[in-house]
Amino acid sequence: MNWYNVGKIVNTHGIRGEVRVISSTDFPEERYAVGNKLSLFRDGKSPLVLTVASHRQHKNFDLLTFEGYLTIEMVQEFRDGILKVSENQLSDLEGDEYYxxxxxxxxxxxxxxxxxxxxxxxxxxxxxxxxxxxxxxxxxxxxxxxxxxxxxxxxxxxxxxxxxxxxxxx
The missing domain is CATH 2.30.30.240 (PRC-barrel domain)
Structure with a gap:
């Protein structure tokens, strides 16, 4: 199965489990929608499936929280991880749009x-x-x-x- 990058977690934000993401997706509103599933890839670990609990933008970052991860301590290990979606999560685009x-x-x-x-x-x-x-x-x-x-x-x-x-x- 092919995987496609949608963002990189570069840091935590605040104390309530929010992470800063540098987005690399052309559709952040779709990829980071509440309830959407993203897979977190980290060095040497198997992918972790995360469900988006909230999304907002702040400066040049997308700020995300994930269901079940409520504190800064729970998400610190996500830093430098890559968020990806699988090829079956890609939607069809209109004629003049491309991934x-x-x-x-x-x-x-x-x-x-x-x-x-x-x-x-x-x-x-x-x-x-x-x-x-x-x-x-x-x-x-x-x-x-x-x-x-x-x-x-x-x-x-x-x-x-x-x-x-x-x-x-x-």
Whole structure:
């Protein structure tokens, strides 16, 4: 079974079992919904299934509590753990929506067929996502995921075609 990262627990928050999570999911409102199950992966330990009891945002973090974990002492060992969901927990997306794991690793080409590089990271800016595209030589390019630029995405072939607008790759 494949597992997909949704966040990393970086610290505790307060004394009532709340943890700080740096989110890596494109759907935090869905993943961290009350009652949702997340699996916690820690070094050398088998995954622990946790049920979300509460979720709120604070600064750049998602703050979560889990059912049955009511104190700071109970969640301290969760620090540096990775929260994941299994492939059966993924929901179907609309036609022009993709999961991060589907985009990461795709090779990006210009309309002329010239290879530009591979998507190595996705930055969430608020307005639109920006893909870090790393060529085999040289500096990374930052490609906005907008209709004017991204023309074709084939996740099965791991191929993306973009319109290289003036100044985009400089």
């Amino acid at each position: 991060f794991h589907e985009i990461l690793g795709c090779t990006v080409f210009g309309l002329d067929g010239q290879e530009i590089g591979v998507v190595t990271d996705i930055l969430q800016t608020g307005a639109n996502d920006v893909w870090t595209v790393t060529p085999t030589k040289g500096k990374a390019h930052y490609i906005p995921y907008i209709e004017d630029v991204v023309k074709e995405i084939d996740v099965d072939e791991k191929k993306i075609v973009i319109d290289v607008l003036d100044g985009l790759l400089s």
